[in-house]
Amino acid sequence: MRLAVTEPGVPEIFHSLQGEGISAGKPSVFVRFSQCNLHCVWCDTAYTWNFQGTEFIHRDDAPGAPRKFDRAAETVDVSVETLAARLIEQSCRRIIFTGGEPLLQQRDLGVLIQQLKATDPDFYIEIETNGSIKPAGLAAELIDQFNVSPKLAHSGNAAAIRLKPDVLAFYAADPRANFKIVVAEPSDLEEVHELVSSSGMPPARVWLMPEGRTPQELRSRERWLAEACLRAGYNFTDRLHIHLYGDTRGT
């Protein structure tokens, strides 16, 4: 499996509090997968996909000097068996697979989860996904919680690649799925309401989250976003880990 790293050769596996969404505050072990099929301009983990030789645009680009990452230095290949052993030796049984987009590697992921649950049925598996890829097979069967984060126009991705109506309908119908939508401006809210209603997402399973990589950015958006959640019956989520640790790898 291809994982992101905290430093060259060291897979990004870390113990932290879930910072976002329905299980915010819960102690969890995170595993960060490399590679993404989307390329959000504000992505806080661009080191999982914005590699040298690509032409993706990102907010961290300097004029005329795009910020690109070295694919070899930023990734590490780990076997399913090795990763299973690493997770089994932890005392925490809540595992969060994130990325990047972990469902790009869902075949291996399904086998991994099968090994974990065969060893200890107490493993509880969350996945952070961008909602553009439908889970299948073992992954679809064994993941306990899907944290689905469909992207709005301000992500910079074309609508055709970020919004897959059949995939969003699949998640809307599955009670294991909850939705976490990143909002930057009050003008995004109309797009949120349209996405929620056209996809059939129950508002009680929708979380709105401010975009921001610093506590100041988050705070500047929280008041009006909280009010919008109250009006529409959505849930609000902060980004706890940004307040605790800042925008750093392995937290």
Ligand SMILES: Nc1nc2[nH]cc(C(=O)O)c2c(=O)[nH]1
């Ligand atoms: N603490 C913590 N919580 C998180 N929830 C989702 C995360 C992600 O990067 O997907 C994340 C993360 O990177 N750290």
Ligand code: SF4
């Ligand atoms: S979908 Fe997530 S990981 Fe992929 S580019 Fe967007 S924010 Fe980053």
Ligand SMILES: [Mg+2]
């Ligand atoms: Mg993150």
